[in-house]
Amino acid sequence: MGDSTGEPGSSMHGVTGREQTFAFSVASPIVPTDKTAKFDLPVDSEHKATVFKLFSFAKPHMRTFHLSWISFSTCFVSTFAAAPLVPIIRENLNLTKQDIGNAGVASVSGSIFSRLVMGAVCDLLGPRYGCAFLVMLSAPTGFSMSFVHDAGGFITVRFMIGFCLATFVSCQCWMSTMFNSQIMGLVNGTAAGWGNMGGGITQLLMPIVYEIIRRCGQDLPDGNRSALEKKGEVAKDKFGKIMWYAVTNYRTWIFVLLYGYSMGVELSTDNVIAEYFFDRFHLKLHTAGIIAACFGMANFFARPAGGYASDLAARYFGMRGRLWALWIIQTLGGLFCVWLGRANTLVTAVVAMILFSLGAQAACGATFAIVPFVSRRALGIISGLTGAGGNFGSGLTQLIFFSTSRFTTEQGITWMGVMIVACTLPVTLIHFPQWGSMFLPPSKDPVKGTEEHYYASEWNEQEKEKNMHQGSLRFAENAKSEGGRRVRSGATPPGNTPNNV
Amino acid sequence: MAIHKIILASFIVYLMIQFSHGATKERLFSDLEKDALDVTAKPSRQGVLDAGIDKLSITWKLRSTAKKQANFTTIKVKLCYAPVSQVDRPWRKTENELFKDKTCPHKIITRAYNKSSQSFKYTLDRDIPTGTYFVRTYAVDAKDHEVAFGQSTSEAKPTKLFSVQAISGRHKSLDIASVCFSVFSVLALLVFFVNEKRKAKLEQSK
Numbered sequence: 001m002g003d004s005t006g007e008p009g010s011s012m013h014g015v016t017g018r019e020q021t022f023a024f025s026v027a028s029p030i031v032p033t034d035k036t037a038k039f040d041l042p043v044d045s046e047h048k049a050t051v052f053k054l055f056s057f058a059k060p061h062m063r064t065f066h067l068s069w070i071s072f073s074t075c076f077v078s079t080f081a082a083a084p085l086v087p088i089i090r091e092n093l094n095l096t097k098q099d100i101g102n103a104g105v106a107s108v109s110g111s112i113f114s115r116l117v118m119g120a121v122c123d124l125l126g127p128r129y130g131c132a133f134l135v136m137l138s139a140p141t142g143f144s145m146s147f148v149h150d151a152g153g154f155i156t157v158r159f160m161i162g163f164c165l166a167t168f169v170s171c172q173c174w175m176s177t178m179f180n181s182q183i184m185g186l187v188n189g190t191a192a193g194w195g196n197m198g199g200g201i202t203q204l205l206m207p208i209v210y211e212i213i214r215r216c217g218q219d220l221p222d223g224n225r226s227a228l229e230k231k232g233e234v235a236k237d238k239f240g241k242i243m244w245y246a247v248t249n250y251r252t253w254i255f256v257l258l259y260g261y262s263m264g265v266e267l268s269t270d271n272v273i274a275e276y277f278f279d280r281f282h283l284k285l286h287t288a289g290i291i292a293a294c295f296g297m298a299n300f301f302a303r304p305a306g307g308y309a310s311d312l313a314a315r316y317f318g319m320r321g322r323l324w325a326l327w328i329i330q331t332l333g334g335l336f337c338v339w340l341g342r343a344n345t346l347v348t349a350v351v352a353m354i355l356f357s358l359g360a361q362a363a364c365g366a367t368f369a370i371v372p373f374v375s376r377r378a379l380g381i382i383s384g385l386t387g388a389g390g391n392f393g394s395g396l397t398q399l400i401f402f403s404t405s406r407f408t409t410e411q412g413i414t415w416m417g418v419m420i421v422a423c424t425l426p427v428t429l430i431h432f433p434q435w436g437s438m439f440l441p442p443s444k445d446p447v448k449g450t451e452e453h454y455y456a457s458e459w460n461e462q463e464k465e466k467n468m469h470q471g472s473l474r475f476a477e478n479a480k481s482e483g484g485r486r487v488r489s490g491a492t493p494p495g496n497t498p499n500n501v
Numbered sequence: 502m503a504i505h506k507i508i509l510a511s512f513i514v515y516l517m518i519q520f521s522h523g524a525t526k527e528r529l530f531s532d533l534e535k536d537a538l539d540v541t542a543k544p545s546r547q548g549v550l551d552a553g554i555d556k557l558s559i560t561w562k563l564r565s566t567a568k569k570q571a572n573f574t575t576i577k578v579k580l581c582y583a584p585v586s587q588v589d590r591p592w593r594k595t596e597n598e599l600f601k602d603k604t605c606p607h608k609i610i611t612r613a614y615n616k617s618s619q620s621f622k623y624t625l626d627r628d629i630p631t632g633t634y635f636v637r638t639y640a641v642d643a644k645d646h647e648v649a650f651g652q653s654t655s656e657a658k659p660t661k662l663f664s665v666q667a668i669s670g671r672h673k674s675l676d677i678a679s680v681c682f683s684v685f686s687v688l689a690l691l692v693f694f695v696n697e698k699r700k701a702k703l704e705q706s707k
Contacts, residue, residue, distance in 0.1 A: 092630065092667065097589050143683045147679070149671065408591075
């Protein structure tokens with residue numbers, strides 16, 4: 001890759017005095033800028049952007065960002081388009097509380113399966129194809145809502161529309177291929193947050209959005225995947241292998257549970273909150289809709305803020321900071337949820353709801369600030385599993401608390417808050433040997449305690465001989481900043497592989 | 502961030518205004534005089550009625566046993582859900598507090614109070630949902646507070662109820678548009694796929 005990087009004193013960052021220094025950029029000299037690459041934004045050795053320029057449409061990084069969040073946003077709009085209209089739909093279709101609850105469960109269950117599939121597709125075919133296929137094949141499901149005339153039809157169509165929420169996985173994977181991991185929290189958080197925001201766009205616009213994606217999108221910074229595979233620059237991986245590495249990593253499953261109680265509760269609340277305010281506080285439909293919209297719209301800044309908080313914590317405390325940030329934010333979200341369930345007046349309910357939305361959505365952002373580090377090889381499937389976990393948690397929560405007459409909606413919300421706090425505790429168990437965990441420091445073993453060892457361990461000897469693990473090694477190099485301040489300011493850490501591997 | 506604070510503050514103020522309208526209205530249904538009016542509601546035909554098409558002949562008359570008729574200024578006639586249509590539907594729940602009560606959401610007619618027998622031929626509104634109904638008339642005083650009521654069914658064992666079937670809401674034009682857009686969507690995907698294959702072949706042959 002050209003110049004000698006990684007040696008102390010070799011970084012050229014800051015030498016000319018004209019380098020970008022805004023907060024949304026990678027500050028550490030450990031991440032070397034690749035000067036041989038010709039992109040509009042500064043990039044690292046994997047050609048991932050190290051800077052996040054929000055109002056740019058530069059090809060390919062920022063353009064990818066905008067296409068991603070827009071396609072994800074449209075899918076969110078269609079999946080939850082029915083929810084604020086439930087007070088009308090329940091009369092049109094003569095629905096019972098169980099029917100409404102089941103439709104809500106169905107709307108998030110469809111994507112449990114589709115997110116898993118999308119994860120595999122992203123790893124094998126690339127997020128661009130996955131996103132395009134999913135968006136265009138989900139459009140007819142939205143149109144078929146016009147044929148519904150009873151509860152069964154309503155539940156079925158909401159189930160099918162829900163499949164398109166898998167664009168979340170393609171969105172996050174695409175971001176992870178285009179942006180450096182140090183700003184991953186902010187980038188992933190903003191893309192997913194604006195996606196979650198949704199609003200105003202009807203399902204008729206989906207084909208138009210696709211046209212934009214087709215003409216402008218690109219899989220990876222250096223070009224489209226199939227072309228790169230043919231040139232031999234991107235290794236063609238096997239599904240069985242990536243599935244194995246995803247499933248046997250215990251951290252995957254902890255994130256699946258955790259995301260079920262940050263994203264999952266957000267989806268559940270999206271489904272029940274408008275009807276809750278309409279019925280409990282005797283509001284007009286459009287007033288209830290406005291309040292419910294505040295919940296979803298908070299995603300605009302809440303989720304990026306969560307990602308940014310994670311990046312900020314990482315700058316001082318490394319990965320341990322990210323884990324603590326996630327636990328604190330998600331637990332606070334749970335406590336505010338309990339408060340929402342117990343609020344008896346409209347004003348306290350709205351305040352509690354807004355604080356709850358900030359907590360839950362920032363927790364989502366903080367989660368996907370960590371997920372890209374769990375695995376490099378199986379990133380797609382792990383993102384898919386985590387995303388599916390979100391939906392599974394949502395379906396389960398709606399089934400237990402909001403589909404039966406056993407709990408009133410306010411009791412359901414209170415218990416949901418308690419479950420959030422309980423299900424966030426497992427984050428204390430996540431341990432990276434090279435970076436530590438919430439309560440334990442990193443391993444001092446000179447071999448096992450390195451980033452290279454962690455990411456290279458996903459490849460066996462035969463694959464290493466074929467140099468299939470080069471991408472992982474480059475990622476490991478760029479991920480060293482997760483060691484925190486002491487790594488950044490100190491000498492080059494021991495066990496650093498020389499670059500002429 | 503300042504604009505967010507302003508929006509939030511004004512929103513909270515707006516909500517407080519809305520909220521204050523619903524405060525301290527604790528007039529109860531159980532305080533109203535029961536069976537002050539004789540009410541009958543006769544459907545125009547047998548079987549399940551169609552919303553927007555079929556009619557009800559409604560008559561109401563002051564009963565001799567009524568006590569509070571001096572206060573009656575207006576009569577409000579409403580369409581109410583029978584208990585069978587309230588099962589598993591908490592948004593139609595009967596509550597004792599009048600402002601919370603959701604039993605009778607559909608207004609039929611409001612008329613000034615008249616001692617003699619009154620009647621009205623009501624065509625079921627198009628937005629009446631599917632369900633089982635009866636008719637209730639509220640006698641309202643000059644302060645717009647309910648004072649008494651009468652209904653077309655008996656309280657203990659609901660009789661003389663009628664069923665309504667709502668409109669389907671489907672239009673042929675909507676159906677055709679849905680199919681067309683869906684087909685377009687799938688075709689566009691095929692075109693994309695074909696183009697991608699072609700581009701990949703070109704790259705390879707280079």
